[in-house]
Amino acid sequence: MTKLGVAVIGTGQWGKNHARVYKELASTELLAVCDVNLQRAKSMANQYGVKAYSDSTEMLKNKDIQAVNICTWSTILYQEASKALNAGKHVLVEKPMSTTPEQARQLVKNAKENDLHLTVGFLMRFIPGLQLIRQSVENKKIGELVSVTTKRVSQWPERIGDVGVVKDTAIHDIDVMRYISQQDPISVYAKVGSKRIKKFEDYAQIMLTYKNGETAFIESNWLTPYKTRTIITTGTEAIMRLDYNTQDLSIEEKTQTLQPRLQFQEPLKAELQHFVDCIVNKKKPVVTGEDGVKALEIATAAIESSVKNKAIHLKK
Numbered sequence: 591m592t593k594l595g596v597a598v599i600g601t602g603q604w605g606k607n608h609a610r611v612y613k614e615l616a617s618t619e620l621l622a623v624c625d626v627n628l629q630r631a632k633s634m635a636n637q638y639g640v641k642a643y644s645d646s647t648e649m650l651k652n653k654d655i656q657a658v659n660i661c662t663w664s665t666i667l668y669q670e671a672s673k674a675l676n677a678g679k680h681v682l683v684e685k686p687m688s689t690t691p692e693q694a695r696q697l698v699k700n701a702k703e704n705d706l707h708l709t710v711g712f713l714m715r716f717i718p719g720l721q722l723i724r725q726s727v728e729n730k731k732i733g734e735l736v737s738v739t740t741k742r743v744s745q746w747p748e749r750i751g752d753v754g755v756v757k758d759t760a761i762h763d764i765d766v767m768r769y770i771s772q773q774d775p776i777s778v779y780a781k782v783g784s785k786r787i788k789k790f791e792d793y794a795q796i797m798l799t800y801k802n803g804e805t806a807f808i809e810s811n812w813l814t815p816y817k818t819r820t821i822i823t824t825g826t827e828a829i830m831r832l833d834y835n836t837q838d839l840s841i842e843e844k845t846q847t848l849q850p851r852l853q854f855q856e857p858l859k860a861e862l863q864h865f866v867d868c869i870v871n872k873k874k875p876v877v878t879g880e881d882g883v884k885a886l887e888i889a890t891a892a893i894e895s896s897v898k899n900k901a902i903h904l905k906k
C-alpha cells in the first residue's frame with residue numbers, strides 16, 4: 591500500500607497530536623513539520639525523523655507532500671491554509687478555519703477550483719456517542735427534538751491569545767448543533783463578556799433557535815477551574831446525555847435508563863484517518879469546508895448579537 595505523504599504546519603500543543611497520529615496511522619507517511627519557532631519544529635522533527643522547516647513556502651515545494659494539516663494560531667490559519675491549497679495540497683485546517691467568514695469562503699472556493707479536499711477540525715463529529723445522538727434525532731428514537739444544552743468550560747489555556755472563547759471553544763458546539771440537527775439555526779442571541787482576559791471574551795452564553803421551535807443553549811467559558819464538556823439532548827420521548835471527556839452516554843426513557851457501551855475512540859485519530867480515506871477514495875468528508883464557513887458565520891453573529899444586545903437573524 592502506498593502511503594499518503596503528509597505534513598503539519600504549527601507544532602504547538604495541538605499540532606503535536608496531529609503529527610503523532612500521522613506517525614501512528616498505517617496509511618500515512620509524515621514527511622515534514624513546520625513552525626515559525628524553528629526550535630519547536632526541530633524538536634518534533636528529530637523525534638519523528640522528518641524534516642523541520644520554519645517557513646512553510648519551502649516545505650510546500652516538496653511534491654511528495656500531498657496533504658497538510660494547519661495547526662497554527664487561529665488568526666494565521668487562513669494564511670497557511672491558502673498557501674497549502676495554492677501549492678496543490680489537500681488541507682485539514684483547524685477550527686475556527688479563519689478570522690472572518692469571507693476568508694473561510696475564499697478557502698472553500700480555492701479548494702473547489704483546484705479540485706482539492708478541504709476539511710475543518712471539528713473533531714466532536716468523530717465521537718461515537720455524538721454519532722448515536724445524531725442518528726437518534728434523525729430517526730426520532732428520542733421523539734421530536736425539543737432542545738439541546740451544551741457546556742464546554744475550563745480554565746483559560748493561556749497560549750490561546752488571538753481569539754476569544756466563542757471562536758475557539760463555543761464554535762465546536764455551534765458545529766455540533768448543525769451536525770445533530772442537520773439544519774441551520776434561524777437566529778442567534780448571545781451574551782459574551784470578559785472577566786479575566788481583557789483582550790477577548792472569556793465567557794459566552796449563546797442561544798440558537800430553529801424554524802420548528804427547537805432551541806440550543808451553549809455555555810462556554812475559560813473561568814471554571816475544572817474541565818467540563820457535556821451535551822444534553824432533550825426529545826419528547828427521551829433524553830440523551832454525553833460526556834465528551836469520558837465518552838459516556840446515557841439514554842433516559844420514561845421507564846428505564848440505558849447506557850450503551852460504545853467503543854472509546856480517539857477522535858483525532860478517527861478524524862485524520864477519515865481525511866486520508868476521503869483523499870484516497872475521493873469521498874466527501876464528514877466535515878466540509880462549507881461546514882467551517884457556516885460555523886464561523888454563526889460564531890461571528892453570536893459576538894455581534896452580544897454587542898448589539900439583540901437577536902441576529904441568520905441568512906440561509
Ligand SMILES: NC(=O)c1ccc[n+]([C@@H]2O[C@H](COP(=O)([O-])OP(=O)(O)OC[C@H]3O[C@@H](n4cnc5c(N)ncnc54)[C@H](O)[C@@H]3O)[C@@H](O)[C@H]2O)c1
Binds near residue numbers: 601625685
Ligand atoms: N479541534 C480541536 O479540538 C482543537 C484543539 C486544540 C487546538 N485547536 C486549534 O489548533 C490550533 C493550534 O492550537 P494550539 O493549542 O496548538 O496552539 P499553540 O500556540 O500551542 O501552537 C500554535 C503553533 O503555531 C505556530 N505558528 C504560528 N504561526 C505559524 C506559521 N505562520 N507557520 C508555522 N507555524 C506557525 C506557533 O509558533 C505555535 O508553535 C488553533 O487554531 C486551535 O484553535 C483545535
